[in-house]
Amino acid sequence: MKLxxxxxxxxxxxxxxAPRDEAEVATAIAKxxxxxxGNGRAYGDSALNTDNTISxxxxxxxxxxxxDTGTLEAEAGVLLGDVIDAYxxxxxxxxxxxxxxxxxxxxxxxxxxxxxxxxxxxxxGNYIDWVDVMGADGxxxxxxxxxxxxxxxxxxxxxxxxxxxxxxxxxxxxVETGWIQQRTIAAPNLDAAMEGFETHNDAPxxxxxxxxxxxxxxxxxxxxxxxxxxPLSGLPNKFRQIPFGPPPAxxxxxxxxxxxxxxxxxxxxxxxxxxYHMGARKTGTDYVPWDTYxxxxxxxxxxxxxxxxxxxxxFQCVLPDESARAGLEALLTRVSEAGQGSFLAVLKKLxxxxxxxxxxxxxxxxxxxxxxxxxxxxxxTELDAVTLDHGGRFYLAKDARMTETTLRASDQRANAFAxxxxxxxxxxxFSSQQSTRLKL
Amino acid sequence: xxxxxxxxxxxxxxxxLAIAKTYASEGHAVQLAARNVATxxxxxxxxxxxxxxxxxxxxxxxxxxxxxxxxxxxxxxxxETVVCAVGALGDQEENEQDHAQARKVMxxxxxxxxxxxxxxxxxxxxxxxGVIIGISSVAGDRGRATNYIYGAGKAGFTAYLAGMRxxxxxxxxxxxxxxxxxxxxxxTDGMDLPEKLTTDPDTxxxxxxxxxxxxxxxxxxxxxxxxxxxxxxxxxEMVFKKLKI
Numbered sequence: 001m002k003l004x005x006x007x008x009x010x011x012x013x014x015x016x017x018a019p020r021d022e023a024e025v026a027t028a029i030a031k032x033x034x035x036x037x038g039n040g041r042a043y044g045d046s047a048l049n050t051d052n053t054i055s056x057x058x059x060x061x062x063x064x065x066x067x068d069t070g071t072l073e074a075e076a077g078v079l080l081g082d083v084i085d086a087y088x089x090x091x092x093x094x095x096x097x098x099x100x101x102x103x104x105x106x107x108x109x110x111x112x113x114x115x116x117x118x119x120x121x122x123x124x125g126n127y128i129d130w131v132d133v134m135g136a137d138g139x140x141x142x143x144x145x146x147x148x149x150x151x152x153x154x155x156x157x158x159x160x161x162x163x164x165x166x167x168x169x170x171x172x173x174x175v176e177t178g179w180i181q182q183r184t185i186a187a188p189n190l191d192a193a194m195e196g197f198e199t200h201n202d203a204p205x206x207x208x209x210x211x212x213x214x215x216x217x218x219x220x221x222x223x224x225x226x227x228x229x230x231p232l233s234g235l236p237n238k239f240r241q242i243p244f245g246p247p248p249a250x251x252x253x254x255x256x257x258x259x260x261x262x263x264x265x266x267x268x269x270x271x272x273x274x275x276y277h278m279g280a281r282k283t284g285t286d287y288v289p290w291d292t293y294x295x296x297x298x299x300x301x302x303x304x305x306x307x308x309x310x311x312x313x314x315f316q317c318v319l320p321d322e323s324a325r326a327g328l329e330a331l332l333t334r335v336s337e338a339g340q341g342s343f344l345a346v347l348k349k350l351x352x353x354x355x356x357x358x359x360x361x362x363x364x365x366x367x368x369x370x371x372x373x374x375x376x377x378x379x380x381t382e383l384d385a386v387t388l389d390h391g392g393r394f395y396l397a398k399d400a401r402m403t404e405t406t407l408r409a410s411d412q413r414a415n416a417f418a419x420x421x422x423x424x425x426x427x428x429x430f431s432s433q434q435s436t437r438l439k440l
Numbered sequence: 441x442x443x444x445x446x447x448x449x450x451x452x453x454x455x456x457l458a459i460a461k462t463y464a465s466e467g468h469a470v471q472l473a474a475r476n477v478a479t480x481x482x483x484x485x486x487x488x489x490x491x492x493x494x495x496x497x498x499x500x501x502x503x504x505x506x507x508x509x510x511x512x513x514x515x516x517x518x519x520e521t522v523v524c525a526v527g528a529l530g531d532q533e534e535n536e537q538d539h540a541q542a543r544k545v546m547x548x549x550x551x552x553x554x555x556x557x558x559x560x561x562x563x564x565x566x567x568x569x570g571v572i573i574g575i576s577s578v579a580g581d582r583g584r585a586t587n588y589i590y591g592a593g594k595a596g597f598t599a600y601l602a603g604m605r606x607x608x609x610x611x612x613x614x615x616x617x618x619x620x621x622x623x624x625x626x627x628t629d630g631m632d633l634p635e636k637l638t639t640d641p642d643t644x645x646x647x648x649x650x651x652x653x654x655x656x657x658x659x660x661x662x663x664x665x666x667x668x669x670x671x672x673x674x675x676x677e678m679v680f681k682k683l684k685i
Binding site for chain 2: 018020061062063064066082085086090
């Protein structure tokens with residue numbers, strides 16, 4: 001079956017099995033080296049293996065929930081959206097959520113996803129009590145911060161390369177409502193945006209949409225969006241009757257691949273300018289339902305098709321605090337010079353992350369996406385170099401094209417990760433196109 | 441009414457489970473019935489956790505027709521809705537040679553399902569309400585060389601449901617016949633199914649829920665199968681017998 005990540009690049013013909021229980025997972029692992037795949041939301045080739053892609057879509061049962069602590073035990077293929085559907089009406093919300101709810105819990109653990117609250121709460125891994133990992137020999141090991149701690153720390157953020165996560169226990173957070181109190185601040189340039197993040201470092205959620213085509217004095221102009229779960233008492237009367245918000249709006253979908261010319265530097269530039277000025281006019285506080293706040297793109301199913309048949313690539317790096325300002329300026333300058341605008345340019349302040357191979361570090365992360373072309377791929381190679389110059393590293397869940405040399409130069413931990421894989425036997429049982437490309 | 445229980449006969453099947461979840465998401469209690477039902481504990485927990493409804497498990501063997509009355513009496517409550525997702529595809533070539541196997545396929549698709557629904561129909565009729573949903577198949581619309589043993593069982597089941605609908609229409613009991621085409625389930629794992637004609641259990645379950653709510657009598661899923669089968673049914677026999685479809 002033809003498979004790709006969410007960016008639809010690269011695509012590969014893959015043999016896929018969808019085991020329904022542990023025994024079937026073990027059979028799949030025994031067949032030949034393979035990789036687990038959740039809901040295919042990693043952008044690149046993290047969950048592609050031409051010979052043996054192991055889909056967890058049938059391992060999707062919730063096992064137990066503790067109503068006092070908000071602890072959910074579930075199989076790895078359970079979708080985050082299903083967790084929200086089941087538990088938000090009872091006053092629980094994921095402690096950490098990425099920008100889409102169409103991800104599996106197993107995939108979230110493997111990528112150690114971060115959300116808009118990373119600067120305060122850390123990544124998803126901080127809310128995982130344990131994971132059950134099936135290793136090369138088909139046996140399942142329970143790993144937590146105290147039990148088999150090495151396996152735990154390598155698995156969180158380990159991109160499925162330590163084994164197949166079959167089951168895990170995660171903690172949710174209590175919320176009184178499903179509404180988010182949102183405040184938008186217009187930042188006319190990069191300095192203002194970064195200052196905004198620093199000033200509002202205690203805001204539970206923060207993220208900035210950044211106009212990556214603006215130049216000169218307005219380079220890096222952004223809309224900084226701060227948010228917090230609205231308490232019941234704070235809700236305007238009209239929403240108090242529906243504290244958990246209206247159900248997700250009817251989904252629209254992109255029915256076909258947009259033609260290549262639909263997104264060009266002029267349309268994207270116009271879009272970015274209009275978006276900034278509209279946002280700047282609407283700054284202030286308002287209440288938005290959880291799905292519009294966290295998952296604006298989920299309401300357009302298949303939005304990845306707007307980039308056309310060739311698909312798109314994401315670039316996401318994180319730069320340490322001390323070099324973030326200079327690095328971001330260099331990255332944004334290069335992008336705006338190239339005129340390769342991105343609809344979804346996102347800037348976010350991150351905190352530390354305790355896991356052995358997770359992406360985040362204290363600093364700033366910039367995420368951009370571009371329709372695939374030769375020109376874009378060479379631009380990204382340039383962006384890689386700028387990132388390296390400023391001591392940054394890259395997010396494997398977004399990557400589809402980085403070289404092994406770039407990875408090794410950006411991340412000291414890659415060698416240790418590969419050594420661990422060789423030593424535990426994981427290297428001969430688990431591999432993805434990405435791990436092969438990056439020699440992990 | 442909205443929270444009346446739904447009984448799933450064939451509670452292990454992908455279609456049965458998907459329908460159970462759809463009804464549970466609308467607040468209906470679920471009774472799952474299957475052989476070796478204790479192995480469905482994980483499904484029971486999953487449905488209860490997701491939807492906060494009562495879920496119970498009931499040992500049931502569709503082919504143990506003599507036990508069907510006792511089975512219905514043993515249910516905690518008489519369900520408002522019953523779905524029969526019992527069936528067996530078998531292997532046509534094998535069934536042509538092994539008659540015992542063929543008999544079992546026909547019994548699993550017709551005798552067992554018809555018998556248990558007959559028992560429930562009487563109970564529903566006595567109560568004056570209820571919905572009976574039978575998962576039949578497009579394969580029952582016309583016998584074809586490639587799957588007529590399965591198809592014959594489903595044809596019998598379709599006719600039985602139609603008759604029951606006619607009988608119960610004035611008694612407050614509604615009968616819905618569902619004719620799926622290709623569905624991506626455990627039963628069809630590994631088959632190369634054409635995408636445009638194939639649905640998945642969740643989509644099918646939602647369509648079944650809607651059809652039952654609207655008191656539809658017979659639905660093809662995907663709907664395109666209505667047209668496909670209209671054409672297949674209308675090919676003259678002298679032509680049809682020479683076709684390989």
